Amino acid sequence: MPSRSLWSCGGARLVAWTWVWSVALLGARSIPANEVNLLDSRAVMVDLGWVAYPKNGYWEEIGEVDENYAPIHTYQVCRVMEQNQNNWLHTNWILTEGAQRVFIELKFTLRDCNSLPGGVGTCKETFNMYYYETDGGEDEMEEGEMRDGPGMTEEEDRAMKESRYIKIDTIAADESFTELDLGDRVMKLNTEVRDLGPLTRKGFYLAFQDLGACIALVSVRVFYKRCPFFVKSLAEFPDTIPGSEASQLVEVVGHCVNNSLPLYEPPRMHCSTEGEWLVPIGKCVCQPGFEEISGFCQVCSVGFYRSLLESLTCSKCPPHSVARQTGATSCTCEDGYYKIDSDPSNMACTRPPSAPRNAISNVNETSVFLEWSVPTETGGRKDVRYNILCRQVLPEGRGLEECGPNVRFLPRRVGLSNTSVMVADLQSHTNYSFLLEAVNGVSELAREHAKQYVSLNVTTNQAVSVVRKGHTEKSSIALSWAEPDRPNGIILEYEIKYFEKEQDSSYTIIKSKETEMVVEGLKPSSVYIFQVRARTSAGYGAFSRRFEFQTSPYLTATSERAQASIVAVAVTLALVLLAVVAGFLLSGRRCGYSKAKQDPEEEKMHFHNGHIKFPGVRTYIDPLTYEDPNQAVHEFAQEIDVSFISIERIIGAGEFGEVCSGPLRLPGKREIQVAIKTLKAGYTEQQRRDFLWEASIMGQFNHPNIIRLEGVVTKSKPVMIITEYMENGSLDTFLKKNDGQFTVIQLVGMLRGIASGMRYLSDMGYVHRDLAARNILVNSNLVCKVSDFGLSRVLEDDPEAVYTTRGGKIPIRWTAPEAIAYRKFTSASDVWSYGIVMWEVMSYGERPYWEMSNQDVIKAIEESYRLPGPMDCPEALYHLMMDCWQRERSNRPKFDEIVCLLDKLIRNPSSLKKLVNSSHRVSNLLVEHANVQGDCNTLSQTVGEWLDSIKMGRYTELFMEGGYSSLETVAQMTSE
Numbered sequence: 001m002p003s004r005s006l007w008s009c010g011g012a013r014l015v016a017w018t019w020v021w022s023v024a025l026l027g028a029r030s031i032p033a034n035e036v037n038l039l040d041s042r043a044v045m046v047d048l049g050w051v052a053y054p055k056n057g058y059w060e061e062i063g064e065v066d067e068n069y070a071p072i073h074t075y076q077v078c079r080v081m082e083q084n085q086n087n088w089l090h091t092n093w094i095l096t097e098g099a100q101r102v103f104i105e106l107k108f109t110l111r112d113c114n115s116l117p118g119g120v121g122t123c124k125e126t127f128n129m130y131y132y133e134t135d136g137g138e139d140e141m142e143e144g145e146m147r148d149g150p151g152m153t154e155e156e157d158r159a160m161k162e163s164r165y166i167k168i169d170t171i172a173a174d175e176s177f178t179e180l181d182l183g184d185r186v187m188k189l190n191t192e193v194r195d196l197g198p199l200t201r202k203g204f205y206l207a208f209q210d211l212g213a214c215i216a217l218v219s220v221r222v223f224y225k226r227c228p229f230f231v232k233s234l235a236e237f238p239d240t241i242p243g244s245e246a247s248q249l250v251e252v253v254g255h256c257v258n259n260s261l262p263l264y265e266p267p268r269m270h271c272s273t274e275g276e277w278l279v280p281i282g283k284c285v286c287q288p289g290f291e292e293i294s295g296f297c298q299v300c301s302v303g304f305y306r307s308l309l310e311s312l313t314c315s316k317c318p319p320h321s322v323a324r325q326t327g328a329t330s331c332t333c334e335d336g337y338y339k340i341d342s343d344p345s346n347m348a349c350t351r352p353p354s355a356p357r358n359a360i361s362n363v364n365e366t367s368v369f370l371e372w373s374v375p376t377e378t379g380g381r382k383d384v385r386y387n388i389l390c391r392q393v394l395p396e397g398r399g400l401e402e403c404g405p406n407v408r409f410l411p412r413r414v415g416l417s418n419t420s421v422m423v424a425d426l427q428s429h430t431n432y433s434f435l436l437e438a439v440n441g442v443s444e445l446a447r448e449h450a451k452q453y454v455s456l457n458v459t460t461n462q463a464v465s466v467v468r469k470g471h472t473e474k475s476s477i478a479l480s481w482a483e484p485d486r487p488n489g490i491i492l493e494y495e496i497k498y499f500e501k502e503q504d505s506s507y508t509i510i511k512s513k514e515t516e517m518v519v520e521g522l523k524p525s526s527v528y529i530f531q532v533r534a535r536t537s538a539g540y541g542a543f544s545r546r547f548e549f550q551t552s553p554y555l556t557a558t559s560e561r562a563q564a565s566i567v568a569v570a571v572t573l574a575l576v577l578l579a580v581v582a583g584f585l586l587s588g589r590r591c592g593y594s595k596a597k598q599d600p601e602e603e604k605m606h607f608h609n610g611h612i613k614f615p616g617v618r619t620y621i622d623p624l625t626y627e628d629p630n631q632a633v634h635e636f637a638q639e640i641d642v643s644f645i646s647i648e649r650i651i652g653a654g655e656f657g658e659v660c661s662g663p664l665r666l667p668g669k670r671e672i673q674v675a676i677k678t679l680k681a682g683y684t685e686q687q688r689r690d691f692l693w694e695a696s697i698m699g700q701f702n703h704p705n706i707i708r709l710e711g712v713v714t715k716s717k718p719v720m721i722i723t724e725y726m727e728n729g730s731l732d733t734f735l736k737k738n739d740g741q742f743t744v745i746q747l748v749g750m751l752r753g754i755a756s757g758m759r760y761l762s763d764m765g766y767v768h769r770d771l772a773a774r775n776i777l778v779n780s781n782l783v784c785k786v787s788d789f790g791l792s793r794v795l796e797d798d799p800e801a802v803y804t805t806r807g808g809k810i811p812i813r814w815t816a817p818e819a820i821a822y823r824k825f826t827s828a829s830d831v832w833s834y835g836i837v838m839w840e841v842m843s844y845g846e847r848p849y850w851e852m853s854n855q856d857v858i859k860a861i862e863e864s865y866r867l868p869g870p871m872d873c874p875e876a877l878y879h880l881m882m883d884c885w886q887r888e889r890s891n892r893p894k895f896d897e898i899v900c901l902l903d904k905l906i907r908n909p910s911s912l913k914k915l916v917n918s919s920h921r922v923s924n925l926l927v928e929h930a931n932v933q934g935d936c937n938t939l940s941q942t943v944g945e946w947l948d949s950i951k952m953g954r955y956t957e958l959f960m961e962g963g964y965s966s967l968e969t970v971a972q973m974t975s976e
């Protein structure tokens with residue numbers, strides 16, 4: 001094959017490469033559909049004509065043909081033996097065609113300097129790539145201008161032109177070749193791609209600067225990416241050039257084609273800088289009267305219809321309806337059948353129901369209970385309701401009169417859904433006639449048809465009209481009443497019902513055969529309510545209306561004394577309780593993690609279930625307690641209209657779809673930046689539920705160290721969860737990126753924030769189960785917020801979580817031993833994880849237990865080994881970590897104690913000066929846990945000690961008698 005493969009360089013014969021092999025190695029070029037070439041040196045059939053400097057050119061264009069006799073152009077330079085090389089090669093002007101970001105793909109071979117005989121000193125193994133943007137015209141750097149500036153030396157002119165160039169990168173070879181490779185005919189072709197942007201001019205030049213390497217530029221391809229014309233769900237999206245920023249998304253509104261319409265909102269897609277269409281929102285569907293078949297909208301046949309955009313296909317007309325033409329958007333009812341507007345389009349046409357059946361009555365006093373059976377014919381509908389017409393039968397055959405407004409119908413007179421009604425407050429001893437009518441949704445439309453009734457005749461009982469008060473004493477009242485005027489039978493007895501006024505939840509009934517009696521055993525000076533009713537063989541009549549009578553106001557000496565002693569006891573108790581509460585408040589919140597006196601400035605706390613609670617903290621509600629998960633979502637999360645959100649860029653990948661960011665503009669509120677978690681298309685109902693689960697949990701929290709939920713988008717697709725935007729992303733990555741950049745106080749501040757968020761969660765009764773730096777987000781002010789409530793119950797979404805032998809996934813390195821062993825997840829196991837987060841923070845994102853296997857980690861913990869103190873970690877913090885890793889979970893500090901201790905350390909920075917003993921920092925070796933307690937003790941006082949400490953020791957006995965024998969029980973005292 002060709003002879004140019006050998007060349008001579010600086011006197012030494014250097015075999016640079018056999019370019020034909022390189023070309024053969026390139027293989028056939030197939031360009032992806034989303035790439036558009038602006039320059040491809042391999043596609044140029046004539047000389048490339050690039051400009052080299054120095055003039056006589058160390059960069060040399062070599063034109064040859066490959067094995068298929070296709071011409072190829074390469075540029076080569078090999079000045080490895082000379083000092084101070086500065087050889088430039090400039091391409092021709094490359095038009096951007098409107099692209100703001102372009103990609104440069106270089107294929108080249110490079111000689112290994114070590115393999116050169118004696119050239120090592122001057123030989124280089126890299127070269128530089130530059131660009132220079134210009135619109136062309138007068139600003140354009142014409143070919144040859146590089147060397148021909150008027151009135152300048154060639155050197156000056158060149159320096160001036162080169163200074164316009166901006167460096168893209170230094171290019172090094174992944175693989176360089178030696179003479180041996182040539183001997184073995186092994187070609188080491190390198191491919192490097194760089195991107196360039198944002199570009200603002202019409203075009204640019206590329207330049208390659210050689211500083212003394214042996215290079216062959218085999219191919220240079222410059223291209224941009226675009227999102228190609230695309231049809232999705234009947235929506236067309238045009239060819240789109242992406243934005244200029246690396247992760248920018250360009251929103252494109254699609255156009256509905258072929259008898260289709262947008263469903264809910266115009267279809268949108270997002271064009272990424274990689275030339276991919278992402279995050280589809282909305283879609284087109286066939287218009288009513290059409291259905292989609294093989295990507296086209298086709299008209300519905302006769303007898304079929306399609307009315308709703310949401311339905312997919314044309315449906316057969318429902319029973320008792322017809323569609324006589326093609327393309328029907330609805331069907332019409334047959335004669336005698338009807339439909340109302342609210343009937344779904346797929347519902348049959350229906351008729352009014354027949355009459356109710358088997359009506360019966362049951363009289364009780366002046367009430368009547370009416371009951372009946374459902375009609376035989378419901379008319380094909382489920383919305384059958386019943387109406388009652390009540391009429392009084394007038395005496396002496398004077399006919400019927402509609403019942404007055406005083407008669408009550410329970411639950412109501414019309415629109416009854418059950419087959420019974422109670423009619424109350426009728427006149428006593430009177431005849432009534434009731435008509436029961438069955439109606440349904442289409443009864444109104446079918447008015448021409450006679451109503452269908454059943455009728456019932458009823459006679460009511462009679463009530464006592466007036467009750468009078470007789471002689472009254474401090475504990476008794478004499479009552480009398482008149483017999484009803486027209487009893488429907490012989491009166492067998494009277495019932496007297498009474499109760500103390502406003503205490504009608506309990507009452508007393510006594511009986512009398514007479515029309516008078518003395519009611520005894522009443523409280524002095526108290527108002528009582530009395531009612532009387534009569535009983536005949538037909539049953540009880542109605543109770544009389546209520547009568548109020550009061551007993552005499554006379555107190556005996558003994559009763560006064562008793563009352564005084566009750567007051568005294570109550571006052572004493574109140575005082576004691578006041579003292580207790582005051583004691584708690586005055587003594588300040590006990591840090592619980594140090595015996596030092598409390599700081600009077602700390603917030604006031606309530607005691608609840610043995611731990612301190614912020615006032616007003618609610619309890620977390622497990623969304624599982626909702627039968628319908630959608631209800632839980634909407635109970636805790638606000639629905640946001642998708643039009644208020646703009647997706648601007650992708651910030652990561654979540655378990656269910658992309659995580660994006662962009663502004664949220666709620667009406668009447670200022671615009672804020674939000675993170676948008678999307679649920680990818682094609683999800684199952686279960687996935688949708690799991691995805692929205694996080695929102696149902698997050699929406700219950702409101703704390704500055706818990707990621708805030710802005711709302712959800714569930715009414716359009718894709719389903720989204722919108723949260724506040726955290727500029728610095730997740731804590732582990734953030735720390736790794738900023739290794740060693742923060743002061744200890746800044747790090748402790750971050751830890752304090754996380755502990756405060758966790759204190760809030762534990763007070764709410766929520767156990768996180770996956771607390772780790774990767775699940776903490778950081779904002780621009782370094783505020784850390786706990787996040788990832790996704791499936792924290794099952795941890796499916798955490799790549800760190802692995803399946804345990806007991807089933808369920810657990811992130812071993814972060815999890816307390818009892819949670820790994822028998823899934824005992826509590827706030828105390830969250831405290832263990834918090835200790836690991838402390839370690840992650842203090843070691844700037846190092847992986848806990850490094851590359852040890854999960855099994856080794858479990859074993860080491862079991863054998864009482866723990867992580868060593870991170871480099872430069874204050875001893876006080878390491879003590880706290882070690883306490884979080886106490887085997888016995890009750891010995892671990894509580895989150896409120898942790899917050900308290902961290903606050904103390906922040907207030908007293910000198911306490912952070914002492915760093916961990918170097919013996920704790922033997923590289924990556926674990927250390928044995930020695931139950932380090934330092935100066936931190938948990939609440940271990942007795943009630944007596946505690947009362948002594950608040951100068952109330954004399955009440956110890958009282959507390960013991962009251963059953964308050966431990967501080968836990970004291971803490972559970974309520975204000976009552």
Ligand code: ACK
Nearest residue numbers: 651652653659675724725726729730733
């Ligand atoms: O480490 P990161 O940048 O922070 O990458 C992940 C990615 O999305 C997948 O979860 C980032 N992320 C999640 N939620 C938010 C948020 N609210 N604000 C900013 N970035 C977020 C996370």
